[in-house]
Amino acid sequence: MDDLSPTDLKTILHSKRANLFYLEYCRVMQKDGRVLYLTEAKNENQYFNVPIANTTVLLLGNGTSITQAAMRMLAQAGVLVGFCGGGATPLYMGCEIEWFTPQSEYRPTEYLQGWMTFWFDDNKRLAAAKQFQQARIDYLQRVWQKDRDLKQEGFNVTDSDIANALKVFDERTSSANKPSDLLLTEAQLTKALYKYAAKNTQLDNFTRQHQSAGSNNIGKANDFLNHGNYLAYGLAACTLWVLGIPHGFAVMHGKTRRGALVFDIADLIKDALVLPWSFICAKENATEQEFRQQVLQAFTDHKSLDFMFEQVKRIALQDLTIDQIALIENGQASNAK
Structure with a gap:
């Protein structure tokens, strides 16, 4: 050592x-x-x-x-x-x-500089937000189609309720003219997913509460959602720190909200993994530790951190050629070794 x-x-x-x-x-x-x-x-x-x-x-x-x-x-x-x-x-x-965050090293500059090339343009920033929203849905569809455990619990993207909700989400996202439109569309989709998850897990009368809501199954589902979301925030913060992009340069959650870009990035995986497992673990009366282990294992199985890195790098470097991006990524890997 x-x-x-x-x-x-x-x-x-x-x-x-x-x-x-x-x-x-x-x-x-x-x-x-x-x-x-x-x-x-x-x-x-x-x-x-x-x-x-x-x-x-x-x-x-x-x-x-x-x-x-x-x-x-x-x-x-x-x-x-x-x-x-x-x-x-x-x-x-x-x-x-x-x-x-560690401050004793130099971090890459390419991603922040790439981010800045579009961030000050309202239209380009909105386009980046739409790309994140589409990636979020693509990830949900991929995870729910692949994960056998979620399928056994009734989480299936081919169900009419989910298919209709995703279709409406896609249409409204495409036609959105400002970030507030995207936030409203996001809230409507999340509400539909809550309803779908509550139905699958027999958690009738579920309502989302951000404060601790008691020890019954509905209260546990809310607590697990809070818990899982903050684990996702940790992965998002790590992604942005490693790539050298400050948390304040959000594309959807607002220019003035502290750490808003963390929430933008965490949203990529929350609906696909945190939401269903919060309801499933609440139905099974799992402990906090059991829920945490389940969610962290799901993050690993579905390469959530890799996915976050891929999406942030793709948005930051979207104006570069494929060859230029390959050179940057090969250089980062070499430096790490």
């Missing part, structure tokens, strides 16, 4: 890293060149290793502390660290997770 340099810790590209950790009631520290977390058991203290070179995001929940030495190693490995409330959900739903 003494021979490892900060560059060695970044060998695995962020889009290929497997781990996103949520820790609570423990102390995170550096010991013998590794990052560990310490938990207090009844008879003894237990240490567990955090594989930082293969980790994208570390969420610190209730009852956690972290040492300066551990933060230094996490920064060297390029891991994003966020403090949050219990169950990976912030204590106040109106408050964003504040991300601690």
